Amino acid sequence: MEIFNQEAILVKIGFMNLYCESFKIEAMTSLTEQPTISGKSRITNKFKKATKLTFRGRVYDEGNPMYFIAIANNYVSSNVSEVKYRNINLTNCIITGFSAEESGNGILSVTITLTTNDIINYKPEEQ
Numbered sequence: 307m308e309i310f311n312q313e314a315i316l317v318k319i320g321f322m323n324l325y326c327e328s329f330k331i332e333a334m335t336s337l338t339e340q341p342t343i344s345g346k347s348r349i350t351n352k353f354k355k356a357t358k359l360t361f362r363g364r365v366y367d368e369g370n371p372m373y374f375i376a377i378a379n380n381y382v383s384s385n386v387s388e389v390k391y392r393n394i395n396l397t398n399c400i401i402t403g404f405s406a407e408e409s410g411n412g413i414l415s416v417t418i419t420l421t422t423n424d425i426i427n428y429k430p431e432e433q
Contacts, residue, residue, distance in 0.1 A: 312327070314326060314327050314363055314364060315391070315392060317329075317361050317363070317389070317390065317391045318388070318389065318390040318391075319361075319386055319389050319399075319401075319418065319420070320377075320381065320386040320387055320388065320389070321377055322365075322374055322377050322378060323365070323374075324361055324363045324364070324365055324374075324416055324418065325363045325364045325365070325366065326361045326362070326363040326391065327362055327363045327364065328361075328362045328363070329359070329360070329361055329362075329391065330359070330360040331357060331358070331359050331360075332357065332358040332359075332360075333354070333355070333357045333358075334354075334355045335352055335353065335354055335355065336352065336353055336354075336355050337349050337351070337352050338350050338351035338352070354423075356421045356422060356423050357421065357422050357423070357426070358402075358419065358420075358421050359389070359396070359399070359419070359420045359421070359422070360417065360418070360419045360420075361391070361416075361417070361418050361419075361420075362415075362416070362417045363415075363416060364413050364414065364415060364416070365406070365413070365414040365416050366412075366413060374406070374414060374416065375406050375414070378401065378404045378406070378416075378418060379404075381401050382401050382402070382403065382404065383400065383401070383402075384400065384401065385398055385399065385400055386399045386400070386401060386420065389420060393428060393429050393430060393431050394426050394427065394428050394429075395426075395427040395429065396420075396422050396424060396426060396427070397422075397424050397427075398422055398423070398424045399420040399421065399422045399424075400420060400421050400422070401418065401419070401420055402419050402420065402421045403418075403419045404416065404417065404418040404419065405417050
């Protein structure tokens with residue numbers, strides 16, 4: 307079975323709605339290494355870096371699509387109380403950047419990046 311297209315998925319980012327066409331998540335661990343007498347290295351410390359989430363999609367707002375831009379711009383470097391995507395919920399996300407492009411048809415193409423140190427709360431879909 308071939309998939310020809312995927313329906314955009316609604317992402318709620320605080321007061322903003324984005325119809326997501328692609329999603330990327332990055333999580334890493336930072337390590338501190340020290341040399342040993344034998345010339346090898348030893349891990350002396352490790353910590354989880356903040357998780358980075360990138361959503362790309364469209365914004366629809368029949369009345370004023372620029373509302374999203376105003377809200378996103380005002381919240382850059384600020385905490386967003388809640389992000390909901392599929393069956394994951396995130397709290398205490400920081401908007402670290404966004405870009406938007408309007409093609410003249412009332413639809414904004416948006417990329418928004420958020421960062422969080424909190425755990426991802428996963429709730430399975432009810433069947």
